[in-house]
Amino acid sequence: DAGVTQSPTHLIKTRGQQVTLRCSPKSGHDTVSWYQQALGQGPQFIFQYYEEEERQRGNFPDRFSGHQFPNYSSELNVNALLLGDSALYLCASSLSNRIGETQYFGPGTRLLVL
């Protein structure tokens, strides 16, 4: 049973560039959430996708956008990168649209913005 996978594992970008991160959910899961984890902090919710739509969004600017595909995989896009966007980006998948469903995390993509 495949767990949550993310790509790439590491990424280095410069300020102003754009980046796309990818996530494949755990087998059987249909909901994908994205979190940003700055060094030494807990994950912060960016948004959640269900049925190919953004269902809930955290306190992140419009530079952060996403997409979910029919196979439930998801992308996170960040435009006009800032130094402060450097972080570990975690994808979490869950089953169904019920609140309180267990979320399983992927290994993350570590983004460094220079």
Add this chain to the structure above:
Amino acid sequence: GENVEQHPSTLSVQEGDSAVIKCTYSDSASNYFPWYKQELGKRPQLIIDIRSNVGEKKDQRIAVTLNKTAKHFSLHITETQPEDSAVYFCAATHPNDYKLSFGAGTTVTVRA
């Protein structure tokens, strides 16, 4: 929105001793409280969770207790082992919320 505070930020224990991490939450309607363990460079892994209709849950050396009146929940690790060394995060979910609101984490070091 939900605000979760976690204490202590660091915890050092002797192997074999117990470790306790406490979290408080702000919204009394929150009803799901998972705990994640994150080893260095690894993904957060769910180790135990509890829902608001239960006061305590155990899984081998790990237990979680929930006090809804005081709005706090705690993780208890007994007979700690070196492999328990990691960062532990508590989280909470509100009934009208799909997101997990995380605490800032506790770095646990088990001394051999």
